[in-house]
Amino acid sequence: MVYRRRSTEQRYVKYRKMMKQQAAPGCNFCQFSPEDKQVRVAHEHFLVTDNLFPYEIWDSHEVADHIMVVPRRHVEGIYQLNKTERAELMDVIAEYEEQGYSVYARAPENKQKSVAHQHTHLIKTHGKPKNMLFTSVKPYILWSK
């Protein structure tokens, strides 16, 4: 069994600090620019970015890659996108799904959603199963190899 509380906890502290800074002047996701290092692809209405705090486990498997599709304009839900933006979002996520990425977006009211700005997670796993023994409130997760 591997107990990785410390590294996850350190990452969580960094994450909360970033979220706190974000709350002050505005939305960090609105600040993304196509020139940013973490931006992989710039589409007309969306940016595909690295997730700075990638999940380690998804669907009980090790995460190989965790990126996000972020609308360039501030919206909190997919329902606020216009038809052109919705069509582009579907094209983008379809492309990644074909490459083996799972697609996940939280509803605006979801209490686990840490950034109000709508974003869609694209998560690819290694296919190596991780048997979770116990889960609690983030970031305390125990699992075995």
Ligand SMILES: [Zn+2]
């Ligand atoms: Zn925003």
